[in-house]
Amino acid sequence: MLAKDQAKLRGLRAIKAALLLAKTEKGSSEEITEEGELKILQKLIKQRKESSDIYKQQGREDLAQVEDEEIDVIGGFLPKQLDRAEVEQIIARIVKDAGAASMKDMGKVVGLANKELAGKADGKLIAEVVKAQLA
Template sequence: MISNIIDQEIKKAMLAKNTAQLRGLRAIKAALLLAKTEKGSSEEITEETELKILQKLIKQRRESADIYKQQNREDLYQVEEEEIEVINQFLPKQLDRAEVAAIIETVIKQSGATSVKDMGKVMGMANAALAGKADGKLIAEIVKEKLA
């Protein structure tokens, strides 16, 4: 489970006095704890849910970083980028566009989709196949291209 690794990494970052790493790790831990208490204390969070939470954190950080960049706030932009780097350490390697397109191609063949009307069905299967390995925005973009 990612949460166990995070606890160990927080201790290491504290000992090394690495504030950037520590800030990112604490953000992850807070998000995981929030998700755990949301579901109910008796349930453990699945690894798939943990990956979704991490992707959500990265998406939030990217949006903030873009806003800071537009407003010429380089200091805050840098903080967000550091946190993105820390969070990325706990995600599986992201596939590039060509690899995602190849997987989506096989998903489309399996589903028998022929038009954009079938996008919902293809997206469901594609998201399951690419869970944690690609950004949802990229998946949707490629599915739309292939079905158009």
């Protein structure tokens, strides 16, 4: 607040609000786990990406810029995101270990991959890579 950094302030307020909301939804006696916090942060980023895309489609670059700034702030609290090549290697190992051979096994592989890559890769990317490797 003192630095007058509005983007960081908006991002931190969004994080605080989401965490408080999650804590009160489940009951005040239950603590939020680190895994739960990661899911909340990923959800916030996903919402802002969708909003930014919509704003860009409508030609509202000013509003899209606000969303992109908040994505940067919130993303700073997530673990380093893996690139596509690293995700492909991990999923190839998971497919091999699970013995998956066809698209029928996609749900099983995506579930295992989501557990292992939680917070490190986007769910869309995971599903896309699994689909490409099983096809």
